[in-house]
Amino acid sequence: MEINKFEEVFEGKLAKNEMVEPKDWMPENYRKHLIRQISQHAHSEIIGMLPEGNWITRAPSLRSKVVLLAKVQDEGGHGLYLYTAAETLGISRDELLDNLHTGRAKYSSIFNYPTLTWADIGAVGWLVDGAAIMNQVMLQRTSYGPYARAMVRICKEESFHQRQGFEIMTRLAFGTEDQKAMAQDALNRWWFPTMMMFGPPDAESPNSENAMKWRIKRETNDQLRQRFVDQTVPQVQYLGLTVPDENLKWNEAKKGYDFSEPNWAEFKNVISGNGPCNKERLAARNKAHNDGAWVREAAQAFAKKRNEIYVAA
Amino acid sequence: MSDNQGPVWEVFVQKKAGQPFVHCGSLHAFDKEMALQNARDLYTRRNEGVSLWVVPSNAIVASSPEDIGPFFEPANDKVYRHPTFYQIPDAIGHM
Numbered sequence: 001m002e003i004n005k006f007e008e009v010f011e012g013k014l015a016k017n018e019m020v021e022p023k024d025w026m027p028e029n030y031r032k033h034l035i036r037q038i039s040q041h042a043h044s045e046i047i048g049m050l051p052e053g054n055w056i057t058r059a060p061s062l063r064s065k066v067v068l069l070a071k072v073q074d075e076g077g078h079g080l081y082l083y084t085a086a087e088t089l090g091i092s093r094d095e096l097l098d099n100l101h102t103g104r105a106k107y108s109s110i111f112n113y114p115t116l117t118w119a120d121i122g123a124v125g126w127l128v129d130g131a132a133i134m135n136q137v138m139l140q141r142t143s144y145g146p147y148a149r150a151m152v153r154i155c156k157e158e159s160f161h162q163r164q165g166f167e168i169m170t171r172l173a174f175g176t177e178d179q180k181a182m183a184q185d186a187l188n189r190w191w192f193p194t195m196m197m198f199g200p201p202d203a204e205s206p207n208s209e210n211a212m213k214w215r216i217k218r219e220t221n222d223q224l225r226q227r228f229v230d231q232t233v234p235q236v237q238y239l240g241l242t243v244p245d246e247n248l249k250w251n252e253a254k255k256g257y258d259f260s261e262p263n264w265a266e267f268k269n270v271i272s273g274n275g276p277c278n279k280e281r282l283a284a285r286n287k288a289h290n291d292g293a294w295v296r297e298a299a300q301a302f303a304k305k306r307n308e309i310y311v312a313a
Numbered sequence: 314m315s316d317n318q319g320p321v322w323e324v325f326v327q328k329k330a331g332q333p334f335v336h337c338g339s340l341h342a343f344d345k346e347m348a349l350q351n352a353r354d355l356y357t358r359r360n361e362g363v364s365l366w367v368v369p370s371n372a373i374v375a376s377s378p379e380d381i382g383p384f385f386e387p388a389n390d391k392v393y394r395h396p397t398f399y400q401i402p403d404a405i406g407h408m
Contacts, residue, residue, distance in 0.1 A: 021378065023375065023377055023378050024378045025378075025379075073358070074358070077354075077355050077358065080340065080355055081338055081355075084321070084338060084339040084340065084341075087321065087339075092317075093317070093318045093341060094317050094318065097318075149338070150338070153337075153338070157358075157359070296317070296318070296319070296343075299319065299343040299344070299347060300317075300319065300343050302343070302344065303319075303343040303344040303347075306344065
């Protein structure tokens with residue numbers, strides 16, 4: 001087939017809302033865009049284990065400890081689903097990890113903020129996972145099959161994460177004055193960084209246009225951000241807490257809230273490596289990988305010894 | 314490279330006894346045992362299945378999308394392979 005014909009088939013699939021599968025022909029830029037987006041997503045899942053892992057040893061009860069352990073394990077699993085989805089596009093796991101470890105690849109800016117108190121674990125589950133779900137629900141219908149299927153699994157598991165976060169917030173918000181203050185403090189610190197998770201405003205988002213054209217994304221950054229605010233504000237009110245935004249106001253005409261834009265200069269700064277925890281996160285990730293090298297070597301040697309040789313695909 | 318994640322395996326899960334095995338994703342592992350254990354930890358954390366298959370990815374032979382026409386078309390003109398092709402007298406009812 002000629003290249004035009006291939007492109008026609010590809011465009012036809014998108015037009016009919018059909019999924020593109022690994023062996024299908026796809027434009028090189030579509031492939032590149034997906035590798036970048038899926039790997040960033042995967043990196044975010046496993047870097048996201050770090051701020052939460054920080055509280056496993058100090059969880060206030062056995063119940064909250066097993067729950068947090070299960071949640072952090074889920075995040076690791078989500079990273080693996082996504083890495084294997086990215087690998088179907090012709091990039092190896094080693095390359096993907098190397099890109100993360102050397103700082104060439106990005107991950108969500110949100111995980112470069114510290115989890116200072118137990119209330120932060122509540123805020124992360126409730127707000128950060130809540131924002132992630134909003135994005136991921138949309139991605140269940142993304143045009144690339146393996147990515148969409150990974151999202152379906154992830155969404156199923158993610159809703160427990162958000163609920164456990166909200167439960168922590170509820171306990172604190174309806175607890176003592178000090179506990180309530182702790183919940184408010186966490187909300188104050190996480191609100192705007194969470195808003196940044198949806199990415200820059202549509203007008204300034206370099207990758208949005210292609211993502212929409214190729215149906216990788218179905219909704220824009222600003223649409224998702226608006227939905228997140230509209231959904232979350234009533235939850236904040238239920239908790240008796242205050243959204244740290246003076247400009248937050250119901251707009252009857254648009255049936256949604258007006259709100260302040262997050263500080264995009266801060267966003268750019270954190271993305272470029274200068275957030276409060278960027279160096280710590282990368283160092284922890286590299287350490288974990290390097291400390292695990294002997295396990296990979298031993299597993300490989302053991303497979304060899306038992307004559308179980310599978311050629312790396 | 315000696316420092317790698319091992320080869321890729323495809324994972325198939327059987328939801329309940331008697332049901333077919335369905336592909337659910339892939340993973341990296343160095344040997345069969347590790348592949349099976351990783352599959353359990355990765356794909357059945359919430360009782361998703363009662364049985365697992367793991368297969369080295371490169372052992373799978375797949376049809377290619379370009380051949381979709383010539384490969385599957387022979388089935389198109391054989392309507393007589395479907396029950397709706399046949400007329401059953403009304404008096405017989407359901408068959």
